[in-house]
Amino acid sequence: MNFSSFSSSPTVATEAQTVKRVKTFALPDKCFEKRIGCAWRRGNQFGIYPRSQNVNKTTSDTASKTDDKILNIRQNIILFTPILRKLVNEANGTFLSVQKLVETSKSSDNQVEFLKLSRQYRSIIRVCIESLQEAAEKETDGLEKNTLLSYITIFYSIECIWHLCEILYIDIIPGEVVLPFLLEWVRFHFPCHEQTAAQLLEACERGSEDHPEYWDTVIGMVVQGRVDVARALLKLHSTADANEFKLVDNSLRSMPVYSVYGGISTGEFTISWKHWQAECRSKLSSGVLAQTPQLELIMRLMTGEYSAFESIRTKYSSWFDMLGGWLLFTAPWARRRELGAAGAACAALAAGAPASRASRLDVAVRALLEGDLHQLIHEIQQISDNGWFASHLTDMLYHCGKLQILDHQTDVTSRLRDSLILEYGSLLMEHKSLWSVGLSYLSFCQPEGPKRAELLLERLPIDTEAKAMRVIAEAKKYGLVDVAQSISAVMGARRLGAGGAAGAGGARGAGGARGAGAALAWGARARCRALCARAAHAALRAYCAERALPAADLLLSAGAALLIDDTLLLLGKYCDFHRLYKNREFRKAAKLLISLITSNIVPEYFWSTLLLDTLPLLETDEPVLSADDTYEIMLCLELRSTCLSAEKADLLRLALARNLARTALIDVDE
Incomplete structure (x- = not known):
């Protein structure tokens, strides 16, 4: 039996294919072999039950002999895993902070505050990844360990995409020159050869080229823009004093670096950069480096030669590793809107790979670089984190005013944001202890959110x-x-x-x-x-x-x-x-009791109790019931004499007569 929407195992984000995944369930009992029915239950789950062909002929005898069963099929919600509950709760606090900032801030420019909150989201994700890594190291069961590793892959991809989105759409970058931030993103998420470089520099031994990964590490540092580290590694070569090494070192040292605070305009930097790159091409064409292919390759990379980047593509697991280097040596002054071409060029380095093999991470990064937020949101919805990422990132981008580029109608982008928040909040409402968290999300989606919350709350067990x-x-x-x-x-x-x-x-x-x-x-x-x-x-x-x-x-x-x-x-x-x-406030008690007797709100079965309650008040040392009160009690007693036994009725009549005599004497004296 195939169900395309429900899966009992999580999908790894970097391995998620564009093809539709189908989960097959083997129904375990013979009662499901002929005809079955299906009915939706509360939340994302449904029940499967056998359907009898002779429904109208079923008798009590045959019903007692049936062995039919009901199977409950539910979606696997990874957010309900105990180790991920902290992620849900802490992210909810940041989400509420975003909504509070929007509601209370009088200024329309809150980019600095939004950036802080975005970094809070990323720090929550990093803590979650660290917790998953610790749990995976301690886990001894192979299946459970693989599940934890798949969760690590999912949230690693989430943090990677969020960081890049933060750089391009949330952070305030002076001059919009994104290269320094893009290089930082590559170094942080794709630290290729970093450990080897640290080991070589710590040893600080001449002749380090004997290390099998020496040249790959040097080239990797150049591609990541870590020029100082690459120069330090080159000096560990046994022939570092040779002219060709000095030539490459001098070119690396003199490479212009753009800074918005550097005191020169973009045009001046561009002229200086092109002049430096022309010198590099001149040195390369002189043939001085022909005897050392590795140095020649470094110089070719510095000149932005596409074939040079193609030659090292196989050294890296993805084209992201070369994105910063390609931009560094081709267009270091590039603005955000110019990143699409750089992303396409780097993605094309993996020639021959079919489009269907592209991972969600690949497509999402390409969409970010091209500024296609509609495609980005579509892709992150496919990541099997049950909507946590899509809802929170879309909410952040919406409040930052970045989703308005999807169309010119604000209500459309608002509905997009609300739909994701509603789905995420409704999902949390299914959990026995996270329902209150889900309720807080629904409350910020007017007017549908409260209506949905009302329906879901009424169905909580x-x-x-x-x-x-x-x-x-x-x-x-x-x-x-x-x-x-x-x-x-x-x-x-x-x-x-x-x-x-x-x-x-x-x-x-x-x-x-x-x-x-x-x-x-x-x-x-x-x-x-x-x-x-x-x-x-x-x-x-x-x-x-x-x-x-x-x-x-x-x-x-x-x-x-x-x-x-x-x-x-x-x-x-x-x-x-x-x-x-x-x-012992007998007068007040008597007044209240008389008001109840005369109120006509006393049910029939309670009259006996109410009338007998007057006895102790009629026998007090000093009268607390007046003659009028006594007459009221007498009237009620005669009208409802059947509610008391003859003995009790006579006793009450005697007490009433005595009280009437006492109150009459008091009235005469007065």
Whole structure:
């Protein structure tokens, strides 16, 4: 079974081909041999299940004998690897810093700040590569080690492309003469022969040409523009005092180097450079170096001879190694817009290689040099890092104002940036602990981002109350109040149901009270009237079953939340009544109790409890219930006499009569 969009193994960036890769899955069970169906599940995954041909004829007996299974196929997300989680979290901090800079900065020129943030991204990538290298060195399992090495290759390519993009489009280069920065890029990412050069210079022995890599190292230093190192290595040759060595050394020493702060214009430098190169050609044509082919090759390279670069192409793993040298000896004054021709010339040095063999890194670097950012974004989307690189680099280029060259309509470039951020944020929302990071990305893509966040948050699996609280806090943070209320309502209903289940049998009252208390808390958060009503009724019924009132502290501090439902208001006021009675504030307690009796919000099953609560107030040393209050209680008792047993009703009538007599005497005295 072939699925072109899903792969269980990562694709190495430098080996990624332009052809479409297909992953084959072998379905393991016989139940998949005839007919199968497929259904999408949450995130980038789908389920495969066998489909019965006789669906309508299936009986309970045949259904119990089937051995059908469901297979879950999901995309391999390398960002969910534990060692790469640090990359995701730290990059999120830098991403938020970029957005904050754009929102708070009053100036439109923030290139210096953007450059700092771009370097933060690159430092995060470098730390990630170092962590992967350390893990690969310690790994003993061959398969796992190969996986880590493939990750190293991917992020090495990412850092290489980002660095070049930073030089060409983010950094502020005086005069736009990019050669010094391009040479630095080549030396940093393609340090060919650097270790050998360091060893030879450290030994500092005459006759170093006996080293098998001596001449390759000297030529490599020249090609990378490290003229001082090349001259030092030439002096280690046993015949360094010969005229031909002095001739080459003098040419290297006198090579003009352009500097924007050098005090000369580009035109003056160009004249000086062409004069120096003409002298090099003159020395080369004199035949003095014919006896030493290596020195002759160095001089040919210095004159920018294409065939000389072709002759050393096989010494390097890629044409990137020669890019800086080719530009150094052909057009050292080149601006950014002139790099496309240099890139094409160096790429053509690998003659005979078919276009389909070009790696993603090759195509991306060519696109950067040619200024084709549309092609660049297309290529980096194909790198199997699950969109981390494409989303962050595109966001950086967008805020730097560099993506406007794609077209003249700003909304198109904005949609390009938003689409990548949305996809990356949605991907992170699939992870059990990175979903909050994904939420921060979606929040910066108005208006679709919050809508997508709302849909994805509602589908998050919530198995604990702690996670529910965290999801609610994040939802409120980004203004998704409906999601917070929906989750609170679901959690409240879940706790209410769990309390009822736990309360089955002898523990029903205790379990119901606990569930009702938790449900009250969730219902108040959700502002859900139906849930609050159900929870309040459950709490009152639990109290009628001689259990403690649940969530008393919550109800005493609920405030305006009690107005959501009448039953909840009754429960809250009743808790307040108990507090006043416990504090021996009998008059206030009596006044509150009478207000509840006359409020018409008391359910039928609770009248017996409410009427019996008047007994201790009727028997106090000093009357706290007036004659009018006593008449109100008498009226309620006669109207609802069936809710009390005859014995309790008679006891209450006696207490009412005695209290009425006491209050009558007080009224006469007054």
